[in-house]
Amino acid sequence: MMRVTLTGYSRGILSAIAVICATVAMMFSGNLLAQGDLTRKPQKLPELLMGSEESDYSLSEKKYELETGKAYRLEIVASGLKPYALRAPEFFASIYLRKIEAGGMEIKAVSLNELEFEDEGSAEIFFVPVKPGTFEFYITGLRHKGMEGVFVVK
Template sequence: MIRSLLCSLACTLAVPAIADGEDRGYGLAGILSASNKEDLPPIILSAGEPLAQAQWELRSGTYYEFEIQGDGSQELALVGPEFFRAIWIDEIVVEGLEIRPLGLDSIEFDEAGVMEIGFVAIKPGQYHLKVPGSTGDTQRLEITIK
């Protein structure tokens, strides 16, 4: 029931017009339709390695999916409460288990594994995800929602 309420909310969100003024053709599923989905490059959790190759530039109202890949080289986490509050998380998938949270503050990998997150970008602004306690730029992913 909560999922259907959230889907109804997500489907009624205002979506910014595209530059050429054409309809995006979302179909009956609204912003959750396949024509409004984009895949993002994965985030890599590995000791001493960069999280990502480039910052993310997202559009409000677009559905995104990305993977977080932990190689198990070290117990590593990602924090980004401001970013997680600027998006609507549809689901998190871990080893075939689907989780539909109402919110998220951080995630942690104690061992090797893959997590997939699907979300709708909502609130425009500048955000980041980072490895807690780190100070290096490579341990931080800058995210812009337009």
Template sequence: MKTLTTWALAATLALGGAAQAHEFGFAGILSSSNKGEMPGITLSVGKPLAEGPITLKSGMVYELEIEADGTGELALEGPGFFRAIWVNEVVVNGLEIRPFGLESLEFDEAGVMEIEFVAIKPGRFFLRIPGSDGESQRVDIAIE
């Protein structure tokens, strides 16, 4: 019994030491030291979604703020992009939703949605208003 207790104590100390040596903070990958900046997206009839292309870094946490001004029922799709990220939470009117994944989203009226995610898969993706073909109704996103 004494040997088993000694081994358990040694394993606990070894694991505790390894956890302290990790480069991320207490909250792991979602810690504030691992957050990147991302410009917001505006859904408005006849206006561009965002300024130019967006570049993200794989492994970083981002918060995407999407604001709809209510000028029309507008959706946003980007299945390739949504499959290349891990969604931590979606916040709508203070309600936190933790979905398994996203394919698209839609605003029926004015409002703000925040999506906190970790960029995972490197590549080139897009978010766009479904059915539109104008360059301003699409934003290109690269994950490096």
């Protein structure tokens, strides 16, 4: 029979390993493991309307509050009063993009850089935020006119 004697140093290492294993087990139990498809049944957000009768430079929403792991759909509508190019580079890089619906078709893409509207029209994006933070969105060339806002993801 072999007998193993642990030194204080060895006991400390084993204790640290036990704590790490317990922490990992807690992380992967309960609420952190999702069941089902996270992209289904998206919550509809208030539409983002670019331009209005009051001003070519208005945005209907300046702030969207979102949560990681929840599915959303956002309709982006261009009034047609000006060309509008919506950009949100950091936000687009921090979401899972399921699809874009525009012009009677679905566009399946891995990422998005910009949504540009030359005329009146709309596009709807379906996505799941995966990274928390505050992310700016803006209309290219029209930020100085107040055409900017934020996505706050918790």
